[in-house]
Amino acid sequence: MAWTLPKHLRDVLERGLDRQVRLAVTGLSRAGKTAFLTSLINQLRHAGLDAQLELVSAVREHRLLGAQRVDQPDLSIPRFPYDEAMASLQASPAAWPTPTRGMSELRLAIKYRTRRASRHLTGEEATLTLDLIDYPGEWLLDLPMLQQDFHDWSGTMASLMTPERRAFMSTWLEKASAHTPDSVVEEQTLAELAAHYTDGLHQARRDGGFYFIQPGRFLLPGELRDAPVLQFYPLVQLEGWSREALDALPADSLYQTLKARFEHYKRHVITPFYKSYFQRFDRQVVLVDVLTALNSGPAVFNELRYTMNALMQSFNYGRNGLFSRLFTPRIDRLAIAATKADHVTPDQHDALQTLLSTLMSQPLQDMRYANIPARAFALASIRATTVKKLENVTPNALALSGRTLEDQEVLLFPGDVPSTLPDETFWARQGFSFTPFHPARHTSGALPHIRMDALLDWLLGDKWL
Ligand SMILES: Nc1nc2c(ncn2[C@@H]2O[C@H](COP(=O)(O)OP(=O)(O)OP(=O)(O)O)[C@@H](O)[C@H]2O)c(=O)[nH]1
Numbered sequence: 001m002a003w004t005l006p007k008h009l010r011d012v013l014e015r016g017l018d019r020q021v022r023l024a025v026t027g028l029s030r031a032g033k034t035a036f037l038t039s040l041i042n043q044l045r046h047a048g049l050d051a052q053l054e055l056v057s058a059v060r061e062h063r064l065l066g067a068q069r070v071d072q073p074d075l076s077i078p079r080f081p082y083d084e085a086m087a088s089l090q091a092s093p094a095a096w097p098t099p100t101r102g103m104s105e106l107r108l109a110i111k112y113r114t115r116r117a118s119r120h121l122t123g124e125e126a127t128l129t130l131d132l133i134d135y136p137g138e139w140l141l142d143l144p145m146l147q148q149d150f151h152d153w154s155g156t157m158a159s160l161m162t163p164e165r166r167a168f169m170s171t172w173l174e175k176a177s178a179h180t181p182d183s184v185v186e187e188q189t190l191a192e193l194a195a196h197y198t199d200g201l202h203q204a205r206r207d208g209g210f211y212f213i214q215p216g217r218f219l220l221p222g223e224l225r226d227a228p229v230l231q232f233y234p235l236v237q238l239e240g241w242s243r244e245a246l247d248a249l250p251a252d253s254l255y256q257t258l259k260a261r262f263e264h265y266k267r268h269v270i271t272p273f274y275k276s277y278f279q280r281f282d283r284q285v286v287l288v289d290v291l292t293a294l295n296s297g298p299a300v301f302n303e304l305r306y307t308m309n310a311l312m313q314s315f316n317y318g319r320n321g322l323f324s325r326l327f328t329p330r331i332d333r334l335a336i337a338a339t340k341a342d343h344v345t346p347d348q349h350d351a352l353q354t355l356l357s358t359l360m361s362q363p364l365q366d367m368r369y370a371n372i373p374a375r376a377f378a379l380a381s382i383r384a385t386t387v388k389k390l391e392n393v394t395p396n397a398l399a400l401s402g403r404t405l406e407d408q409e410v411l412l413f414p415g416d417v418p419s420t421l422p423d424e425t426f427w428a429r430q431g432f433s434f435t436p437f438h439p440a441r442h443t444s445g446a447l448p449h450i451r452m453d454a455l456l457d458w459l460l461g462d463k464w465l
């Protein structure tokens with residue numbers, strides 16, 4: 001005889017099921033985090049209405065009923081600025097959401113119908129609580145500092161000082177060279193020197209395309225702006241000083257003061273981020289702006305590769321001894337995505353995805369080794385271009401139409417994306433110039449996107465079964 005589980009037992013079972021997910025989104029600054037989360041929230045709120053989510057199986061099966069914003073659990077974290085971002089896109093003229101500067105969070109309650117397990121256990125209404133967290137990828141670049149003392153870290157920073165980087169750090173290098181490790185430097189001078197160091201990092205990032213910046217909070221301080229814990233810098237001119245001599249210096253010497261602040265930063269900034277937030281994330285999206293890096297040439301592209309591999313160390317806890325000693329993270333699925341795929345024609349999307357997989361092949365391999373599913377995507381969170389077929393030019397020729405940031409209507413051939421890492425001869429032969437676009441004014445319905453649905457299905461499909 002067939003039997004049905006009594007209602008009260010079913011309730012207990014459901015409560016025990018996994019119906020809550022903390023999904024974190026990160027990437028270096030300008031990678032497209034705010035646009036991605038804005039679109040993701042928008043798509044889920046329009047699921048079952050007018051959102052284009054054909055690749056989400058729960059949508060195809062008419063099981064996603066809708067999503068609503070609810071109060072976030074952690075009131076000390078700023079709210080993700082969804083309304084502000086939508087207001088920018090709806091304004092006349094429309095604008096991209098403004099840059100964000102720290103961590104933010106938003107909670108969605110997603111109503112869905114469970115899949116019918118059998119004739120008797122019919123699909124019931126259930127709620128998935130989805131916490132979305134946006135945080136700067138630059139913060140993850142600090143992880144290796146936990147393994148270093150001030151002396152080692154200064155050495156690493158000195159080795160990064162290539163002539164190209166030095167050019168952006170020259171004011172700081174010149175002013176800092178006036179103070180030897182044993183000198184006593186006044187608080188105000190120290191603050192000024194740290195400000196010059198921070199300015200240099202900003203310039204190297206903005207004008208030089210250097211992505212690898214330490215300490216990460218110096219670029220994106222969040223709530224720590226102007227706090228003394230951020231007022232230190234590496235001593236890159238230690239020639240003639242042995243480690244013993246430096247360690248024997250008095251507590252008020254420059255070396256000991258900087259060393260104490262470095263240790264404070266590790267203990268009170270880096271560690272708490274990993275302990276209080278990072279290790280509570282369940283799933284992770286890492287966004288990469290591959291196309292802008294290609295535009296900037298081989299040096300910047302290689303720097304992106306190096307930096308993204310360093311950033312991914314935070315997810316490599318399967319093999320990272322330090323990490324597993326300090327934290328017990330629980331991310332069980334990770335997606336990396338090349339953003340702004342609407343900068344190229346659809347026939348290039350596969351190449352963009354393959355290029356991203358190649359760029360991140362080592363960390364992807366490490367994740368799989370640790371038994372954590374990891375996949376690469378190419379997507380556009382908010383599509384700003386439309387594709388035109390120009391049959392009269394070349395058969396099957398595709399072009400993009402849109403408005404440039406300078407407000408010019410254009411129709412252009414953006415060119416090809418290499419599907420393998422470009423080598424020297426490739427760079428010598430060809431450069432890239434993918435044009436950034438102005439967003440189209442959003443009036444109603446769901447935001448246009450490219451393959452957000454593929455990513456959503458892969459990342460959360462098992463959670464709304
Ligand atoms: N065409 C197009 N441009 C995009 C898309 N997503 C982001 N962009 C562009 O990239 C810029 C940065 O996007 P954001 O979402 O603000 O990036 P972010 O990572 O949040 O940046 P920060 O908050 O500064 O760290 C935007 O202002 C747009 O110019 C997209 O899907 N399509």
Ligand SMILES: [Mg+2]
Nearest residue numbers: 033034099100
């Ligand atoms: Mg942002």
